[in-house]
Amino acid sequence: MYYYLLIAHSIFRWLAFFGLVVSLILFGVKFIQRKSFSPTDDLLRHSTATLFHIQLIIGMLLLAKSTLVLQFWQDTQVGFANVQLTFFGLLHPLLMFVAIIIITIGSAKAKRMKEDVAKFRTVLLWFGIGFLLLMVAIPWSFSPWVSRPNFRPF
Amino acid sequence: MSSLRVLRLIALLEGISLVLLVFVAVPLKRVADRPELVQIIGPIHGILFLLFVVKTLSFAVERNWKFKEITWKVLLACIIPFGPFYVDYQILRKIDQ
Numbered sequence: 001m002y003y004y005l006l007i008a009h010s011i012f013r014w015l016a017f018f019g020l021v022v023s024l025i026l027f028g029v030k031f032i033q034r035k036s037f038s039p040t041d042d043l044l045r046h047s048t049a050t051l052f053h054i055q056l057i058i059g060m061l062l063l064a065k066s067t068l069v070l071q072f073w074q075d076t077q078v079g080f081a082n083v084q085l086t087f088f089g090l091l092h093p094l095l096m097f098v099a100i101i102i103i104t105i106g107s108a109k110a111k112r113m114k115e116d117v118a119k120f121r122t123v124l125l126w127f128g129i130g131f132l133l134l135m136v137a138i139p140w141s142f143s144p145w146v147s148r149p150n151f152r153p154f
Numbered sequence: 155m156s157s158l159r160v161l162r163l164i165a166l167l168e169g170i171s172l173v174l175l176v177f178v179a180v181p182l183k184r185v186a187d188r189p190e191l192v193q194i195i196g197p198i199h200g201i202l203f204l205l206f207v208v209k210t211l212s213f214a215v216e217r218n219w220k221f222k223e224i225t226w227k228v229l230l231a232c233i234i235p236f237g238p239f240y241v242d243y244q245i246l247r248k249i250d251q
Binding site for chain 2: 049053056057060061063064065097100101104105107108109111112
């Protein structure tokens with residue numbers, strides 16, 4: 001079970017990340033060109049947030065089953081001395097939760113905005129902050145903290 | 155289903171899972187040394203809790219709730235047993251009407 005969840009979490013990361021990157025690029029271009037915020041844009045905004053909520057649920061299930069997390073919290077002194085345990089026991093869940101809250105707030109704020117320019121600006125700002133947090137907290141293969149495969153074989 | 159209805163449904167489920175966890179599963183684990191129920195309800199409650207927090211914040215921002223007036227009560231309620239039922243009855247139900 002744990003292993004399948006891990007694979008799902010790893011693959012789904014790309015889906016959510018892709019959604020966010022596409023949103024940022026598309027909205028960025030449309031914002032500069034002063035285009036209108038179309039229903040498709042709204043769908044993209046909402047889907048991106050939803051993808052992250054699904055990823056959050058998979059992550060939560062993993063958190064409950066992970067031995068790394070358990071190890072970290074059983075003895076936090078040993079935990080903090082180990083970069084990998086600190087990352088998965090504390091940093092990754094915490095930063096990701098904050099990032100998802102930020103993405104959610106950005107999406108909800110944009111929904112309320114009346115003007116199209118304001119919608120684009122709001123989404124770009126909040127999704128942008130979320131993006132930075134994601135870049136830090138995803139265990140990329142090139143991450144300086146913990147390296148995990150970008151694509152897990154299954 | 156409107157986003158408020160979704161929020162109310164999650165509040166209800168979160169409330170039920172919290173009550174089950176605190177009053178049934180955890181006593182079973184601590185007193186009777188049977189951790190099975192905690193292992194099942196624990197993660198379910200965790201998911202519902204996170205979803206509830208995310209949906210509440212999302213809805214609060216969307217509807218321009220004042221944090222000091224409404225949002226903090228709703229967020230606090232989800233960590234108190236029976237809290238979600240109270241908040242649903244006192245706040246969310248009235249907004250829904």
